[in-house]
Amino acid sequence: IEIISEKCLAQLPFLSQEKEIKFLTAEIDRLKNCSCSEASSNLERLREENLKLKYRLNILQKSLQAERNKPSKNMINIISGLQEVFGCAIKAAYPDLENPPLIVTPSQHNAGSEPCLQPTPQLTATPDC
Structure with missing residues (x-):
């Protein structure tokens, strides 16, 4: 048992x-x-919404690109420039990858920690003898 x-x-x-x-x-x-009409109508509604969102995304990306291409009198942001360069490189290397993670972090530079190698103004203003 x-x-x-x-x-x-x-x-x-x-x-x-x-x-x-x-x-x-x-x-x-x-x-x-x-052949449920409820499921197919819901699916059709979601597909239409998806198309609208893709259209909006395309418009926003084009306007953002146009804004970036405008000449600027201000200082450029190096980090955003690096992100753009690396983003293009990643898309070229991996075209099937959608929205790859792209993080560019600035190094923590401690200002004033290096020794000053420039001569002081008092030493450069010595009279020639």
Whole structure:
């Protein structure tokens, strides 16, 4: 009796997995053959919204590029320039990668920690003898 009960207990996980497989297979078949207007209308609405968002994104990217191409009298931001250069390089190297992570962090430069190698004004103004 003990051997039979152990076999039954060992089969319990498989029975539940088999039921789950049957349920998922039936769900997939139902979704494939479904002519539900609710699901298709919801899908169509989401596709339209996706197209609108892609259109907006394209417009924003073009206007951002046009803004970047304008000559500026202000100082340029080196970090954003580096991000643009590295972004183009990554897109060229990995064209299938969508929105790659791109982080350019400035190094922490401690101002005043280097020795001054310039002569002081008093020494440079010595009279020639």
